[in-house]
Amino acid sequence: MPAGRSAPGVPTATYRLQVQPGFPFAAAAAAVPHLASLGVSHLHLSPVLEAVPGSAHGYDVVDHARVRGELGGEEGLRALARTAREHGLGLVVDIVPNHMALAPRHNRALWEVLREGPASPYARWFDIDWTAAQGGQLLLPVLGGPLGAEISHLVVDGDVLRYHDHAFPLREGTAHLPLPRLLDAQWYRPVWWRLARTELNYRRFFSISELIGVRVEDPEVFEATHAKILQLLREGVVDGLRVDHPDGLADPDGYLRRLHEAAGGRWTVVEKILADGERLPASWPVAGTTGYDALRHVDGLFTDPAGAGELLGHYRRFAAPRTDRGGDWDATVRRAAHEVLSHELAAETDRLTRVASRLCAASPDPALRDRAPWALRTALRELLVRLRVYRPYGSGDTALVVTREAAAEARHAFAVPEEGEAVDVVRGLLLGPPADGTPGAGPDLTEFRARFAQTASALRAKSVEDTAFYRYVPLLSATEVGGDPGRPAVSPKDFHAYCARVQRDWPGTGTVVSTHDTKRSADVRAALAVLTECPRRWADVLAEVSRDAAVMPDAQLAWAAWQTVFGLGPADPERVGQALLKHAREAGLHTGWTERDTAYEEAVAAFVAAGPCGAPGARVAALRDSLAAHVRANVLGTALVHLTMPGVPDLYQGTEDEYRALVDPDNRRPVRFPAGETAGSVEPLEPGRSGEKAAVTAAALRLRARRPDVFGDAATYAPLAAEGPAAAHCLAFARSGEVVTAVTRLSLRLAEAGGWRDTRLALPPGRWADVLAPERTFDGHARVADLFGPGPVALLERAGGTD
Numbered sequence: 001m002p003a004g005r006s007a008p009g010v011p012t013a014t015y016r017l018q019v020q021p022g023f024p025f026a027a028a029a030a031a032v033p034h035l036a037s038l039g040v041s042h043l044h045l046s047p048v049l050e051a052v053p054g055s056a057h058g059y060d061v062v063d064h065a066r067v068r069g070e071l072g073g074e075e076g077l078r079a080l081a082r083t084a085r086e087h088g089l090g091l092v093v094d095i096v097p098n099h100m101a102l103a104p105r106h107n108r109a110l111w112e113v114l115r116e117g118p119a120s121p122y123a124r125w126f127d128i129d130w131t132a133a134q135g136g137q138l139l140l141p142v143l144g145g146p147l148g149a150e151i152s153h154l155v156v157d158g159d160v161l162r163y164h165d166h167a168f169p170l171r172e173g174t175a176h177l178p179l180p181r182l183l184d185a186q187w188y189r190p191v192w193w194r195l196a197r198t199e200l201n202y203r204r205f206f207s208i209s210e211l212i213g214v215r216v217e218d219p220e221v222f223e224a225t226h227a228k229i230l231q232l233l234r235e236g237v238v239d240g241l242r243v244d245h246p247d248g249l250a251d252p253d254g255y256l257r258r259l260h261e262a263a264g265g266r267w268t269v270v271e272k273i274l275a276d277g278e279r280l281p282a283s284w285p286v287a288g289t290t291g292y293d294a295l296r297h298v299d300g301l302f303t304d305p306a307g308a309g310e311l312l313g314h315y316r317r318f319a320a321p322r323t324d325r326g327g328d329w330d331a332t333v334r335r336a337a338h339e340v341l342s343h344e345l346a347a348e349t350d351r352l353t354r355v356a357s358r359l360c361a362a363s364p365d366p367a368l369r370d371r372a373p374w375a376l377r378t379a380l381r382e383l384l385v386r387l388r389v390y391r392p393y394g395s396g397d398t399a400l401v402v403t404r405e406a407a408a409e410a411r412h413a414f415a416v417p418e419e420g421e422a423v424d425v426v427r428g429l430l431l432g433p434p435a436d437g438t439p440g441a442g443p444d445l446t447e448f449r450a451r452f453a454q455t456a457s458a459l460r461a462k463s464v465e466d467t468a469f470y471r472y473v474p475l476l477s478a479t480e481v482g483g484d485p486g487r488p489a490v491s492p493k494d495f496h497a498y499c500a501r502v503q504r505d506w507p508g509t510g511t512v513v514s515t516h517d518t519k520r521s522a523d524v525r526a527a528l529a530v531l532t533e534c535p536r537r538w539a540d541v542l543a544e545v546s547r548d549a550a551v552m553p554d555a556q557l558a559w560a561a562w563q564t565v566f567g568l569g570p571a572d573p574e575r576v577g578q579a580l581l582k583h584a585r586e587a588g589l590h591t592g593w594t595e596r597d598t599a600y601e602e603a604v605a606a607f608v609a610a611g612p613c614g615a616p617g618a619r620v621a622a623l624r625d626s627l628a629a630h631v632r633a634n635v636l637g638t639a640l641v642h643l644t645m646p647g648v649p650d651l652y653q654g655t656e657d658e659y660r661a662l663v664d665p666d667n668r669r670p671v672r673f674p675a676g677e678t679a680g681s682v683e684p685l686e687p688g689r690s691g692e693k694a695a696v697t698a699a700a701l702r703l704r705a706r707r708p709d710v711f712g713d714a715a716t717y718a719p720l721a722a723e724g725p726a727a728a729h730c731l732a733f734a735r736s737g738e739v740v741t742a743v744t745r746l747s748l749r750l751a752e753a754g755g756w757r758d759t760r761l762a763l764p765p766g767r768w769a770d771v772l773a774p775e776r777t778f779d780g781h782a783r784v785a786d787l788f789g790p791g792p793v794a795l796l797e798r799a800g801g802t803d
Contacts, residue, residue: 288509300490
C-alpha cells in the first residue's frame with residue numbers, strides 16, 4: 001500500500017463502543033440493529049484482549065493470547081461479529097502494543113519474569129534495565145509506605161509472597177529464608193510507591209507505574225503479542241485496527257511496517273497527536289491518525305479569534321491577580337514540563353542521563369569527554385522542555401524540532417559557558433550519523449535516541465494534556481487533546497487547506513470530535529465556543545456570580561468551574577464536583593494525586609455545591625438559555641462538518657444525538673441504546689426540537705453509506721465561497737461535485753451584524769436537493785438565508801445532471 005493511501009475495505013464511518021464488564025459483547029450485539037440503521041459501516045471496539053479483572057477500559061492487558069472473558073470471551077466476540085455481518089457491519093478493534101499491566105497475579109509472562117529473572121524466556125518482553133537497580137532487581141513500587149513500616153504485611157504463602165491484594169512468585173529455593181533476606185534473594189524488590197519517581201528501572205506508560213512497557217520491536221515479542229489479533233483478522237472476525245499510543249514504542253516505523261505486512265494491509269489508524277503544522281510520517285503504512293488533528297480544525301472553525309483574545313484578557317484580570325499565574329500558554333507549558341521532568345519522569349531522565357554518560361565516556365572524540373552527569377541531565381531537560389511535538393522520528397525529523405535556536409536557549413540554563421557545551425554534546429548525539437569508531441557504532445546510541453523520543457512523548461502528554469490544560473483555562477473548549485490553546489481559532493482558509501491536504505495525502509484517515517479521551521464532549525465544547533462571541537457578557541456574569549457565590553478556593557479553578565457548568569448545562573452536582581476535583585489534582589497547583597491537600601479539596605467541593613451547582617448557577621444557566629440558538633448552531637455545525645469532511649468519521653458512543661460529557665470517567669459510562677432499528681427516519685430540522693442532531697447525523701451517515709464514491713479515496717474536496725455582507729459566517733464545501741455541506745459559523749456575531757441579508761452561496765452547476773427536506777431544491781446562487789431556513793446547517797445532494 002503506498003504511504004498515505006487507504007487500505008482495502010476502508011470504512012465509510014465507524015462507531016466507538018466502550019466494551020467493559022458492564023457493557024460486554026452481548027450488549028454490543030444488541031445495539032447492532034440501531035447502529036446499522038444509523039448508517040455506520042463498522043463498530044469500533046475498545047481493547048478486547050484479556051485485561052485486569054474489572055477494568056473499565058481494557059488498556060491494562062494481561063494476556064495477548066486470549067479474548068477477555070469478562071466481555072464474553074472469544075466466542076462472544078465471534079458472535080458479535082456474526083451479528084454485525086448480518087446487518088452489514090464490520091469490526092475495528094483497538095490494540096495496545098506499548099504496554100501491559102504490572103499485575104503479576106494476572107500477567108503470566110510477568111509472573112515468570114519475576115520468578116526467573118533475566119533468564120526467563122519472557123524477560124525480553126519487557127523494557128527493563130536490570131543493571132540500573134542495586135542487586136539487579138526489578139523495582140516494584142507497590143508498598144503503601146517504607147519497607148520498615150510495611151514488612152509485617154508481607155506474608156510467605158508456600159511459593160508465593162503476598163502483600164494485601166498483591167501476589168508475587170518466590171525464586172526457587174528461597175521460600176524458607178527469613179524476611180528481609182528473602183526479599184534480597186528475589187529478582188524483584190517491593191518498595192514504597194513513591195520511589196517510582198526516581199528509582200524505577202522499567203519503562204512505563206507515561207507516569208503510570210501500573211503499566212509496564214513492552215518491547216514489540218523484538219520480532220519474537222511482536223509475534224507472541226499479536227498472534228490472536230492477527231488470527232482474528234485472517235479469519236474475518238476483525239476488519240481493521242486502531243493502534244494505541246505508537247509514540248511510546250522504541251521503533252514506531254518498524255513496528256507499523258511489520259504490523260502492515262502481518263495484517264495484510266488492513267485499514268489501520270494510529271493514535272498519533274500532531275502538533276499544529278506537524279505532518280504524519282509519510283513512510284508509515286497506515287491510513288492516517290485517529291483524528292485529533294481533525295478535532296482541532298473543526299473546533300477552531302466555531303471559535304472567534306478576536307473574542308478569544310478578549311476572553312483571555314478578562315481571564316487574566318479575573319484569575320492572575322489572585323493566583324500569581326498569568327495567562328501565557330507557552331510559559332505555562334514550559335513550567336509544567338520542568339515540573340514533570342523533575343518529579344513524575346525523574347527516573348526516565350536519569351536513565352537517559354546514564355546512557356548519555358556511557359556514550360561520552362566511550363567516545364574517542366575528546367570533545368565528548370569530561371561531561372558531568374548533572375550537566376548532561378540539565379542539557380537533556382532543557383532540550384526536552386523545548387520540544388513542540390510529541391516526539392521526533394529519525395535524525396532528520398529530530399533536527400527540525402531540536403533546533404539550533406532551542407539549543408541556544410537551553411545553554412542559558414548554565415552559569416558557566418563551558419558547561420553549557422553539554423547541550424551541544426546531547427544535540428550532537430541525537431543528530432549525528434553513526435559511523436565506525438564513534439559511539440553510534442554500538443547499541444547505546446540507538447538506545448539513547450529511542451529513549452529520548454519515548455521520554456519526549458511521555459513528557460508532552462503529561463505536561464500538556466495532564467497539567468497545562470488544567471492550568472491555562474481562559475477557554476476550556478480549547479484545552480482539548482490535540483488542541484492549541486494559544487491559538488484556539490482556525491480560519492476557513494486554513495480549514496480548507498487542511499481538508500485538501502487530508503484528501504490528497506490521507507483520504508482514509510480517522511476523524512473525531514468526541515472520544516473516550518477527550519476532556520469534554522464535542523457538544524460541551526460547542527457551547528463553550530459561543531463564549532468567544534460574547535466575552536464581555538461572560539465577564540459580567542462571572543463578576544455577578546462571584547459576588548454571590550461561596551468563597552472561591554482559587555480564581556483559576558472558579559473560572560473553570562463556571563465554564564464547566566455553562567458548557568454542560570443542568571447536571572448532577574456530583575458529576576461536576578468529581579470533574580472539578582480531577583481538574584484541581586491534575587493542575588497540581590494546590591493539591592495533587594499523590595500530595596493531596598484535604599482542606600483545599602473540601603473547599604473545592606463546598607464551592608462547587610454552593611456556587612456553580614447552587615443558586616448562583618442559575619445566572620449562568622440563564623445566560624446559556626439566552627444563547628441556545630447559537631449553541632445549537634455550533635452543535636449541528638460541528639456534527640455535519642465532521643461527518644462530511646475528508647476522512648473516516650468515528651462517532652463516540654451516544655454522540656449521534658446531543659451528548660454532554662466531561663472528562664473520564666464521566667465520558668466512559670455505559671450508554672443505553674434503543675432496541676431494534678430505531679435510528680428513525682430523517683426529519684426536517686426544527687429549532688429547539690429534541691433529536692435534531694440525530695437527524696443530521698443519520699442523514700449524513702446514510703448519505704456516506706449510499707455514496708461511498710463521493711467521500712472515499714478518489715473523492716474530491718472543493719471549498720465554496722459565499723458572497724455578500726455575511727460571507728465570513730458561511731463555511732461550505734463540495735465533495736466530488738455531488739454533495740454540498742454548508743454550516744453557520746459565529747452565529748451570534750452574525751445576528752449582531754444584521755443577519756444574512758443578501759449573502760449568497762454559489763453552488764456547483766445543477767439542481768440540488770436538501771437531504772433533510774428533499775422537497776427543497778436550489779440551483780445557481782442560492783440565498784444563504786433560504787438555504788438555512790429550517791436550521792443553521794444544510795446538506796445538499798445533486799438532484800439531476802449538470803446543466
